[in-house]
Amino acid sequence: MSNLGEYEMDFYQSNYIIDQQEQSYHDSNAYGNLYGSRQTQATEQHQPSSSVPPEMFLPASYAGQPFQPASNLDYYPHSSSDDGFDEEPPLLEELGINFDHIWQKTLTVLNPMKPADGSIMNETDLTGPILFCVALGATLLMAGKAQFGYVYGMSAIGCLLLHTLLNLMSSAGVSYGCVASVLGYCLLPMVILSSCAIFFSLQGTLGTASVLLIITWCSLSASKIFISALSMEGQQLLVAYPCALFYGLFALLTIF
Template sequence: MTLTVLNPFHTPDAAAVQDTDLAGPLVFCLAFGGFLLLSGKVHFSYIYGFGVLGCLFVWTLLSLMSTQGVTVGTVITVLGYCLLPMVILSGVNVVFSLQGYVGTVLTALSIFWCSLSASKLFVTALGMDHQQPLVLYPCALLYGVFALITIF
């Protein structure tokens, strides 16, 4: 699943999305918090709090939008694995400050990358044809919160 997130323009395999692997998202959340800790920010509770509320919100939204059933484990897996570009951004924040023009551009690209990967995985897994922009927007809002945690 990590390779699918790293290449958001490749069409993912629907069978790969159905695997509920919770170890990868946990590792990415810990790495995200670890990089934030290296930059002087202790935000582990914010990461887990926004992560849990965001997963429940996206699960509710996808349950209402799709004709197939979606499990909470699938939502946690997809949103957790798609946090990888935000982990990379927080790693860049350890070395460089993101409070400037370059930081704003990198943050916007990271949010777009995360939300494009997540929405493509959800649309492929749930068979939601032509609904990717509707799924992309709430994912972008969720990853935007993580980006704000990273920058400030």
């Protein structure tokens, strides 16, 4: 009985394998015939006729030769960004910061007898004035006087009053930025005076003489620049008087 059972199992397994192989073979043949027929039809459809030239199948906008790659110059135009970057001015020049002009203005203020260049002085450069105002407030703070608010407030109000006065005195006219720039640069001698106040008191005779000298220095420098920029020859003393009053307020902050 055991031999008969093994024989039946072997028989059914062999029949199953044979049937499965035959079915797979027929399926693969059918799929191959179907795929081959479709490929043949697609080839026949896409294959051009021998009587039609290949140029007929090219698009109308194609201007090149057949069987040759077209040029991509139209798709990648030459960019002019590199030339634009070369022609752009430096960043400091765009911000209005010119160290050469700042140095020339500083030397003009430090030397009251030096002639002023009106083309350079007639600029709204506020880099130097802001630095000198901060330096004045810092030196007053080192002397034990926190007067930043007074420095900024008197600077703004004084520039506004002098701007109005200079527009009334001159026919050319001047902008508020130019007035603020000139008065701010001429504040440099006052910074020197406040630096001296850190080490000794200015309430004696020597201090009073130093204060008067600094006020005269600042007012003469500012008036010289104003008459050069506004073409106000022969009116330096008239311009120097309100400038002396303006710088006298900062001198009072330095002394007391």
